[in-house]
Amino acid sequence: MSELPLSVLDVAPVAVNGSTGEALRHTTELARRVEAMGYRRFWVAEHHNMPAIASSSPAVLLAHLAAATSTIRVGSGGVMLPNHAPLVVAEQFGTLEALHPGRIDLGIGRAPGTDQYTALALRRSMEGLSAENFPEELQDLIAYFEGGTRILASPGKGSKPDVWLLGSSGFSAQLAGLLGLPFAFAHHFSAQNTLPALGLYRQNFRPSEWLQEPYAMVAVSAIAAETDEEAEFLSGPSALSFLRLRSGRPEPMATPEEAAAYQYSDREREFVLSRREGQALGSPATVRRQLGDLLEATQADEFMLTCMVYDIDARARSFELIRKEVAPALSK
Numbered sequence: 001m002s003e004l005p006l007s008v009l010d011v012a013p014v015a016v017n018g019s020t021g022e023a024l025r026h027t028t029e030l031a032r033r034v035e036a037m038g039y040r041r042f043w044v045a046e047h048h049n050m051p052a053i054a055s056s057s058p059a060v061l062l063a064h065l066a067a068a069t070s071t072i073r074v075g076s077g078g079v080m081l082p083n084h085a086p087l088v089v090a091e092q093f094g095t096l097e098a099l100h101p102g103r104i105d106l107g108i109g110r111a112p113g114t115d116q117y118t119a120l121a122l123r124r125s126m127e128g129l130s131a132e133n134f135p136e137e138l139q140d141l142i143a144y145f146e147g148g149t150r151i152l153a154s155p156g157k158g159s160k161p162d163v164w165l166l167g168s169s170g171f172s173a174q175l176a177g178l179l180g181l182p183f184a185f186a187h188h189f190s191a192q193n194t195l196p197a198l199g200l201y202r203q204n205f206r207p208s209e210w211l212q213e214p215y216a217m218v219a220v221s222a223i224a225a226e227t228d229e230e231a232e233f234l235s236g237p238s239a240l241s242f243l244r245l246r247s248g249r250p251e252p253m254a255t256p257e258e259a260a261a262y263q264y265s266d267r268e269r270e271f272v273l274s275r276r277e278g279q280a281l282g283s284p285a286t287v288r289r290q291l292g293d294l295l296e297a298t299q300a301d302e303f304m305l306t307c308m309v310y311d312i313d314a315r316a317r318s319f320e321l322i323r324k325e326v327a328p329a330l331s332k
Contacts, residue, residue: 089108
């Protein structure tokens with residue numbers, strides 16, 4: 001038995017009283033702090049047309065984060081391949097791997113991470129935007145790293161990062177298994193699909209040059225504080241942000257006080273409570289129990305924690321509490 005590896009997923013949340021520059025500085029500070037705590041990876045997600053999120057360009061942000069740290073792996077959670085030409089992604093992440101060898105993860109997703117109008121503005125053509133194109137474009141991307149095409153990706157060929165497939169459904173799970181890639185599942189927003197998807201991944205897994213056995217990482221929302229009540233208070237801005245996003249009116253992240261004062265309708269409250277499924281939220285003892293139950297159910301090889309908390313110190317404190325008081329109890 002060994003202690004379960006823990007990693008971090010961040011989206012550079014933008015506060016209502018802050019700026020995108022401040023959000024990116026906080027993400028950089030958080031990367032340094034969790035590196036010192038012993039977390040394995042620090043990933044950033046790709047989102048567009050969202051005023052509450054500053055991580056629209058993972059490759060650019062990762063270059064900065066890798067330079068600001070020294071040992072932690074940094075990566076994309078993920079690059080949304082329908083938004084980009086595979087050659088561009090290969091050159092970007094080949095550059096990152098050449099600059100920071102052995103520290104770069106390329107997590108790939110098949111959703112656009114935005115609305116279709118914005119996705120079209122990114123790609124400039126309907127070609128490649130369909131999910132049906134994803135397996136072929138993924139194979140093209142991998143081929144650029146291996147030099148299996150007429151076009152030389154430089155950097156790219158010979159500077160291959162670790163490639164992960166991300167997903168929230170069975171499609172990506174099966175594809176990751178068939179290709180023999182590590183798989184990261186988005187439990188934090190698709191908890192009902194977690195166990196079926198992991199089952200499909202493991203059933204369909206074929207050993208490859210990259211991986212001999214299946215390796216499944218589960219991304220989970222986790223907020224730890226000294227007490228359950230404090231964690232509940234800190235979780236308010238994240239819940240309100242998600243509600244506003246799903247209602248088509250995204251805004252920068254509210255303060256905990258503003259979130260606590262928000263007057264939820266019965267339907268809105270029901271939505272927020274339903275989203276709690278699968279989250280880890282509370283004191284270290286509570287989070288220890290919740291993550292322990294999730295580990296038992298999923299048999300995950302690694303957890304990736306995301307913590308949407310307004311204050312950077314409270315966000316870092318959550319990761320510290322989990323690392324010190326929860327992680328020792330999680331074994332695989």
